[in-house]
Amino acid sequence: MVARIIGRGGSKIKELEESSGCRIKILKDQSSGDMVVINLTGGDISEAKRLIEDVTSSAGRQRERFGQQQTNGFSSEPNGSNWDEPSPCWDDQDSGSSNFKNSDRQGRSPMESLGSTEKITIGSSFVARVIGRGGAKIRELQDKSGCRIQILKEESDGNESVISISGQDTSIEEAKRLIMQIVEPSERYGTKQANGFISETTSNDWNESASGWEDRNQGSNDFKKPDQPWRPPMDSSGSSEKIRIDASFVARVIGRGGAKIRELQDKSGCRIQILKEESDEQESVISISGSNIEEAKRLIMEIVEPFDAQKNMQNLNIADNAESDHFEVIDWTGIAKQSEEMTRLKWASLPALKKDFYFEEQEVAEANPADVAAFRKENFDIKVKHHNENDPRPIPNPVLTFQQAFRKFPEILDEIKKQGFMTPSPIQCQSWPILLQGNDMIGIAQTGTGKTLAFLLPALIHIEHQTVPRTERVGPTALVLAPTRELAQQIEKEAKKYNYRGIQSICVYGGGNRREQSASIRKGVEIVIATPGRLNDLISAGIVDVSGVSYLVLDEADRMLDMGFEPQIRKILLDIRPDRQTVMTSATWPPGVRQLAEIYMKDPLHVVVGSFDLAAVHSVTQIIEIVEEEEKISMLWDFLGSMGTDDKCIVFVAKKIRADDIASDLGIKGIECQCIHGNREQSDREEALEQLKDGTVRILIATDVASRGIDIKDITHIFNLDFPNNMEEYVHRVGRTGRAGRSGVAISLVTRQDWSKAAALIKILEEAGQEVPDELVDMSSRFSAAQARRNEERGREFGDRPRRGRGRGGRRDDFGGFGGGGFSGGGFGGRRERW
Known part of the structure; x- marks a missing residue:
């Protein structure tokens, strides 16, 4: 008590x-x-x-x-x-x-004082419901009825359980009634059956009493287990039927842990059983017994045929030996047309969009084609093309100055001037004419090339100059989707630098304060910058209405697909008007990004700065060290000890626990550092980045969560302690240094486990004009040779000759001389000065 x-x-x-x-x-x-x-x-x-x-x-x-x-x-x-x-x-x-x-006085409670006791029997599957979690339900039953209720384990077996009820006669009846409500539905179905099924009728041999209860030895304290169990009234009709369903639907009918079949029994008042001995791989037989068989069949039909229950109930084959060989031909073309018409009607009431705000300067329009081609070639080899080869629209010439792009928008020019920019970046030069004309665009460029500003400034103009006033619009006008919290916050920080006519922006992401984010959105914002998961959550909750979004940006689209956000992205796009303007940026051009562009963009133009192929930033010196796994940590300590007083470094590792371990070891050594990975709280991640920016710490230990979207301009070194799983991540790790016109150094430790990436790494190094170690070339050659041998062995018949060893032994043979002196791995030697 x-x-x-x-x-x-x-x-x-x-x-x-x-x-x-x-x-x-x-x-x-x-x-x-x-x-x-x-x-x-x-x-x-x-x-x-x-x-x-x-x-x-x-x-x-x-x-x-x-x-x-x-x-x-x-x-x-x-x-x-x-x-x-x-x-x-x-x-x-x-x-x-x-x-x-x-x-605490010993004795008996009033509920027992009259000495009357009865026993009832129920199915053992119902015992858990009667007891409830932690005994809560049985205590509630005792409180309501005034009886003492006990489960007699010694008189129960695997199929039936005996319950003892002690108290006054009227209270015992009340207790039985309450137990009945738990194990059986309160409603009774007595409707007459229809002939929608071919039935097999059997007689009822359960021999139940009319009341459904079997009372034994009232007032007696010496009881034997009842010969006949208490059966629910749903079994008293004396008839049963069998139906057949496709075997693939059985799991749906049973449900997790039998939950669904119990629900069907409760709703229909019938006993429902899967007859395994009469079922096969194609069809399963279900037995339905009780007084309301038709209702049970209807409920089962709703599960196995959810769309047209009445029609399909007539087509469902119940007879034991009947089979159907009729397959309906689906008119997919008609369905597609119907879907298009429904989509058109859905968005027909929305106001028309205004997209074209570009006023081309005469000097830009009349530029010599040879000069335009030379400008594009000299500025990282800019390439522009139509996604649709038959697109007749002319490709606009690039602008060379901010004034050529925004002369009609002096407030934008003022905001750019406040930031101290002198000339636009190559991707901005070509993107602004395309976006200000209202075209969809795909921007392929490496990190640190000015992609964010390329889509933000046209977004401000698009938002302000729509025909519907901002105060009368529903929800945001511009939406920017980003793969990580850090990138979303970086975009928001950039957006807040440009104060154009009071346009408000907000960043929403998982891990942030959901209540504060929701409150800010309800106040009214024009730009929402979000990660896909949190935005989906807010849309589902009715907090964000994206039906009014007319300017959409998918930033780092390749990264979002890599992280598995494609389902969330597709769901979000279903709620956005289809005539929107869409911008997609990416550092690479994988098949998944191409497919997304095909479906959700309308005749976009491609702007490629550099190459479609992977390429690292050319302002970064890339150093590759071939090492053994056990040498990595000592090489990291040597490198950190050689850092200058003005150096800042990000150390990339593969696993979260490794990041924590290294950060702890550095702390023990008295070296201040910060750690960032997916398991850290958002506030801790933000604090870590802020301390790296302001110089409180000069070393950041990170997983790939920091490989994109972190814009800290004075990072001098990247140290890849663990080589990334794919070359896209390598490019983005390297891109964290050498930003904003600065130079940087990226050091990567490569082990024999990374040999499958050697060829792609060599290609990136050669493209950037970097030194390619001989050991890396040798590693690539050996991997290619091993791959050729494996392919040859796979194609050889087993009877020709014994195959080479597989598993660890086979792989070890493939490496050949790698295990010995093939790796330099002997410390830094004279290479430290290169850093």
Whole structure:
């Protein structure tokens, strides 16, 4: 009882004190094993005693314990009677305080005092429902009925369980009624069956009593297990039918842990069984027994044929030997046309969009084609083409200055001037004319090339100059999707630098304060920058309405697909008007990104800065070291010890636990650093990046969560302790340094486990004009040779000759001389000066 008064963490006793105004204290020194003394001081002591009585006494019995007349069919007993549970008594000592004694007296409760007991039998599968979680349900049944209810394990078996109910006769009936409500549905279905199924009728041999109960030896305390179990009334109709369904639907009918089939039985009042012995791989037979078989069949039909239950119920084959060989031909063309028409009607009421805001300067329009081609070639070999080869639209010439792009928007020029920019970047030069004309665009460029500003400034103009005033629009006008929190925050930071006519932006991402994000959106924003997961959550909750979005950006689309966000992206795009303007940026051009562009973009133009192929930033010196796995950590310590006072470094590792371990080791050595990975709280990640930016720490240990979207301009070194799983991540790791016109150094440790990536790495190094170690070339050659041998062996018949060893042994042979002196791995030697 004391535990009930105190509550979890003291919550209940605090509630009692607040409600009564009394100070309530458990006097442990005055309490004993069979009595607990509670001291009440101040406030309304009578109210405090009443509240404690409510806690210590079960519902419907507390006043009976104090000698008050009950209306539930039990006669009341004074405090002097014997009880199984402690009976509270009060000892008022003075007007200012009162001691409450809770004595444990042995005896029997009033629910047992009449000596009447009955036993019932139920299916063992229902026992858990009767008991409830932690015994909660059986206690509730005892409180409501006034009976003592026990599960007699010694008289039960695997199929049937015996329940003993003790109390007054009327209370026993009430207890049985309550148990009936748990194990059987409260409603009875008595509708007459229809002939929609070919039925197999059998007689009922369950021999149940009309009431569904079997009472035994009332008033007796010596019982045997009943010969006939208590069966639910749903089984009393005396008939059953069998139906056949496709075997693939059986799992749906049964449900997880049998939950669905129990639900079907509860709703229909029928017993439903899967007859395994009569089923095969193609069809399963279901037996339905009871008085409302038609309802059970209808419910099963809703599961196996969800779209046209009435039509399919007539087509469902129930007969044991009947089979159907009719297959309906689906008119996919008609369905597609219908879908297009429904989509058109859905968006027909929206106001028209204004997309073209470009005023081409005469000097840009009349530029010599040879000069345009030379400009593009000299500026990272810009390439522009139509996604659709038959697109007749002319490709606009690039602009050379900010004034040529935004002369009609002087406020934009003022904001650019505040940022101190002198000339636009190559991708901005070509992107702004395309986007200001209202075209869809795919921008392929490496990190740090100005892609963010390339789509942000046209977005501001697009938002402000729509025909519908901003105050009358529903939801945001521009939406930017980013793969990581860090990249989303970086875009938001960039957007807030340009204050154009009060346009507001917000960044929403998982791990941030959802309530604050929701409140900001409800106040009204024009630009939402989001990660796909959190945005989906807010759309589903009705907090964000994206139906009014007319300017969409998919930033780092390749990374979003790599992270598995494609389903979320597709779901979001279903709610955005199809005539929107769409911008997609990516560092690479994999098949998944191409497919996304084909489906969700309308005749986009490609702007490629550099190459479609992977390429690292040319301002970064890339150093490759071929090492053994066990040498990595010592090489990391040597490198960190050689860092200059102005150097900043990001150390990339493969696993979160490795990042934590290295950060801990550095802390033990007295070297300040920060750590960032997916398991860290968002606030910790933001603090880590902020400390790296302001110089509080100069070393960041990170997983690939930091490989994109981190724009810290003074990072001098990247150290790839663990080589990335794919070359796209390598390019983005390297791209964290050498930003904003600065130079940088990227050091990568490559082991024999990374030999499959050697050829792609060599290609990137050669494209950037970097030194290619001879060991890396040798590694690539050996991998190609090993791959050729494996392919040859796979194509050889087993009977020709024994195949080479597979598994570890086979791979070890493939490496040949790698295990010995083939790797330099002997420390830095004279190479440290190159860093």
